[in-house]
Amino acid sequence: MCSSPQSLSTFTANCRPSGTWTKSSYSGAQGECLEVAVTPGTVHARDSKNPHGPALHFTRDDWADFINGVTCHEFRG
Secondary structure (H helix, E strand, O other): OOOOOOOOOEEEOOOOOOOOOEEOOOOOOOOOOEEEEEEOOEEEEEEOOOOOOOEEEEEHHHHHHHHHHHHOOOOOO
């Protein structure tokens, strides 16, 4: 079942998790990769080409809603 997220995530370059960043297993050789780091209560996502740039920070519930939206093709242009 697809549902819309109820809240927005924070966009900031100031907060950096100390955990390990992991690339998507679907990332290709073109360098257009999403990296994710999981910390207690928060999932962080960033562009692998710009590891010192801004990152998105999601609560675990918001991340689940985001993944649900991607799976349900809610973000087609």
